[in-house]
Amino acid sequence: MKNKIYKLYTRVLLLFLATTLCLSVTSCKKAKNEVTGSVKESKKQSKYVRSEEETDLVMLKMADGGEIVIALEPKTAPITVDNFKKLVKQKFYNNLTFHRAVPNFVIQGGDPNGDGTGGAKETITGEFADNGVKNALADNHERGVVSMARNAVSMDSASSQFFIVLSSSADIAASLNGKYAAFGKVVDGMNVVDSISKLETVNQVIKDQPKIDEAYFVKRN
Incomplete structure (x- = not known):
């Protein structure tokens, strides 16, 4: 019984870690895209001064x-x-x-x-x-x-x-x-x-x- 509870707990923990990692990667990609977009926009706006x-x-x-x-x-x-x-x-x-x-x-x-x-x-x-x-x-x-x-x-x-x-x-x-x-x-x-x-x-x-x-x-x- 204890083994089953331990295995279930391990699966839940792994699922939580995987989900967190996924969210972190997505956030990082989003942040990177936003920065890249800002740089591109900045370059576009700085063509003339x-x-x-x-x-x-x-x-x-x-x-x-x-x-x-x-x-x-x-x-x-x-x-x-x-x-x-x-x-x-x-x-x-x-x-x-x-x-x-x-x-x-x-x-x-x-x-x-x-x-x-x-x-x-x-x-x-x-x-x-x-x-x-x-x-x-x-x-x-x-x-x-x-x-x-x-x-x-x-x-x-x-x-x-x-x-x-x-x-x-x-x-x-x-x-x-x-x-x-x-x-x-x-x-x-x-x-x-x-x-x-x-x-x-x-x-x-x-x-x-x-x-x-x-x-x-x-x-x-």
């Missing part, structure tokens, strides 16, 4: 955490880039939105009115072929290109509003090339741009406009 000095890389940090990084081309469009940098330094774009979206064409932002009617105080010379200014990037509006919006009346009416091209096609090239001042290109965050382009709109105006929490200069880490 904020720069107190002016650079040719601008981060558009969205309110939902999305990031759009624009590489500016000052040699190609010096007036337009200088204007954009000035507005970034003035924190002009902070808390503004992307107000317009046309799927497979462009998204547009940088309007303090949020409806396509507003802008900054100053307007700039349009750096594109139709205005007599050489600009190679403006002759090649393809996916990711960032360009200045303007009104239909004046070629020198651009101020703060800009658009990002969603697709590369002959039709888009025909409608934009030589007519708008391209000044940079999205080098990271086109997935964010694509997401914005799919938001619900009324007459191309986004109903729930995604906010640019902050625009600032960055450098590669």
Whole structure:
């Protein structure tokens, strides 16, 4: 009888130890995965770091955490880039939105009115072929290109509003090339741009406009 009780006790003890070991291994694996995930996320977030000095890389940090990084081309469009940098330094774009979206064409932002009617105080010379200014990037509006919006009346009416091209096609090239001042290109965050382009709109105006929490200069880490 004592032998049976002893054997039963031994089995229960072994089962308890096995279960504890299993839980410990699972916990260790979970902890390891969490640490690994944190490291990966940290690396992902550290691709760019904020720069107190002016650079040719601008981060558009969205309110939902999305990031759009624009590489500016000052040699190609010096007036337009200088204007954009000035507005970034003035924190002009902070808390503004992307107000317009046309799927497979462009998204547009940088309007303090949020409806396509507003802008900054100053307007700039349009750096594109139709205005007599050489600009190679403006002759090649393809996916990711960032360009200045303007009104239909004046070629020198651009101020703060800009658009990002969603697709590369002959039709888009025909409608934009030589007519708008391209000044940079999205080098990271086109997935964010694509997401914005799919938001619900009324007459191309986004109903729930995604906010640019902050625009600032960055450098590669």
